[in-house]
Amino acid sequence: MASVGAALLSAGPGAATETGAVTIQLRPAIDRPSTLFEGWGTALAWFADVTGGWPDADRTRLADLFYGPDGLGWTIARYNIGGGNAPETPPYLRVGGAIPGFWHRPAQATGRDWWRADDPGLWDWSQDLRQRWWLDAVRDRVRTPIFEAFSNSPPYFMTVSGRVSGADKGRDDNLRPGFERPFADYLATVVGELERRHRIRFRTLSPVNEPNTDYWYAANKQEGSHWSPARQAAVIDAVDAALKARGMATVVAAPDETNSHLFVADWAGWPAATRARVGQLNVHSYGTVHQTAVRDIAAASGIRLWMSENDTPLGGDPEDLEGIASPLAFAEHIVLDLKRLEPAAWVFWQAVEDLSVRGDSKGSNWGVVKADLRSDPAGPHRIHVTRKYWAMAQFSRYIRPGYRLVPVDDLDTVGAIAPDGRTLVMVHVNPGPVTRRLVLPGGWKAAAVVTDATRAVACTDPGRAPPRAIVTLVLTRRGAASPCPARGATG
Structure with missing residues (x-):
């Protein structure tokens, strides 16, 4: 299983994986949870x-x-x-x-x-x-x-x-x-x-x-x-x-x-x-x-x-x-x-x-x-x-x-983890005109919902953040419930 520990550097815009797309690697520091969220x-x-x-x-x-x-x-x-x-x-x-x-x-x-x-x-x-x-x-x-x-x-x-x-x-x-x-x-x-x-x-x-x-x-x-x-x-x-x-x-x-x-x-x-x-x-x-x-x-x-x-x-x-x-x-x-x-x-x-x-x-x-x-x-x-x-x-x-906030090394992403550690949520905002390919931490099943100009909290591909959209990534393991059909384990 790939480490999902603390990482200080974001991949940032990388090589395009499709015309006009950029890659963002999300590294949540689940070993460093902070505030208990009420x-x-x-x-x-x-x-x-x-x-x-x-x-x-x-x-x-x-x-x-x-x-x-x-x-x-x-x-x-x-x-x-x-x-x-x-x-x-x-x-x-x-x-x-x-x-x-x-x-x-x-x-x-x-x-x-x-x-x-x-x-x-x-x-x-x-x-x-x-x-x-x-x-x-x-x-x-x-x-x-x-x-x-x-x-x-x-x-x-x-x-x-x-x-x-x-x-x-x-x-x-x-x-x-x-x-x-x-x-x-x-x-x-x-x-x-x-x-x-x-x-x-x-x-x-x-x-x-x-x-x-x-x-x-x-x-x-x-x-x-x-x-x-x-x-x-x-x-x-x-x-x-x-x-x-x-x-x-x-x-x-x-x-x-x-x-x-x-x-x-x-x-x-x-x-x-x-x-x-x-x-x-x-x-x-x-x-x-x-x-x-x-x-x-x-x-x-x-x-x-x-x-x-x-x-x-x-x-x-x-x-x-x-x-x-x-x-x-x-x-x-x-x-x-x-x-x-x-x-x-x-x-x-x-x-x-x-x-x-x-x-x-x-x-x-x-x-x-x-x-x-x-x-x-x-x-x-x-x-x-x-x-x-x-x-x-x-x-x-x-x-x-009851979730705890966790650091994520991307400026547009906030993270939180459930008390039992089986659900990790990351909300990513893509305000620009370019699709983002999201590289997620390994070892989790991933699902996502999106709100954009035409959709409202609709299930979507967890590996992509469409232009001008808000994407909530729900990563689960060990049988935790998911809001949408999971797309299989992350890399």
Whole structure:
């Protein structure tokens, strides 16, 4: 049997085996498995606030598409704890973005100092039922779901501007001075109450989102709040204390920064005691500079790392439900995230996005499913499963929770191996116009599925990566199941 151990050099483009084809030799280092992978998922938030109010047939179909055994097989859900604007504030947030808070303001209350966490009369647990429908839907479809709660903004009465979309200036912190503990009590109480009401457990609670940016200002169209590294540390400390005071197993996740470059700056600004209170490191991948630095911070600290938010349509690519350009860019981004960050999970942003060709707009390709989110909740609702959905399936159906990531010496290929060592998965992205002949490690039976401009997770020749295609190679031995008829042992 040929060795499938570590190899440092990729064959790269070699002698053509057919007109216009190149050869790529894939050498997965299965003797050097790295991160234990926990799975794939999505943030709920906006799309869940809309679709959770749709007729049962529509919302059930969506839940099956994402979390069902014949869908994407996701196992992770990030629940957004809304802050909530004042009732008298005219609506201005984007569709689905006005996630309600769980507070109740008495009719006689004035100003912004009326709320107390220990007063049951100031809570309203009838709120956010549409997004909460999704908590039950995930719980009922996934054997071992992982739930995370996250916050984009404190409630309006805890903010400086009086709005949940940010301070007047995007570089100013919006939490009122001294309100770290009330905000922490708000978040911890919501987590505990939703756990009880929905029979779930939130493993982590993330109190800030893309904090050290200039994205969040009062006139913005979504909830958000700037947090300097010092204020991040103060709220992390307060949330950790609030969770422990209630005897909860939930731990703090942070900082959910927009990219790795800013993550490193946030981490540098936290005291050592704050770092020790973080149970999970979250980073988004809307920028890829310093991703290996984040990987190293997590490894050196012994803290689990998630890539907790991304969606990567190709910039300037007009909305095309069947186009392959954005799915290819998206798949390539996932490959590089897994190779450079080595995260324990990869979490999508918004699984369902609004149909975006409106007026003179050519639209864009955010989301893996498209629908008219502005339509009458009663329906009917046409659900568009895009080709990007099938690009996602090339990863999430085959790299499963419990697999370990393994290095592969090809820039376009990510690998993972099953716990029993009998299944090796490699996802290869060929974004170019030239066919690639794939030379696989020896001693395995090989099968493959492909998504390209005309096929969606279709069985294909494991020795070839067609132009502009995503190919998932499933190598098995000792009787492991294969997704397609195996083509015999590799060389």
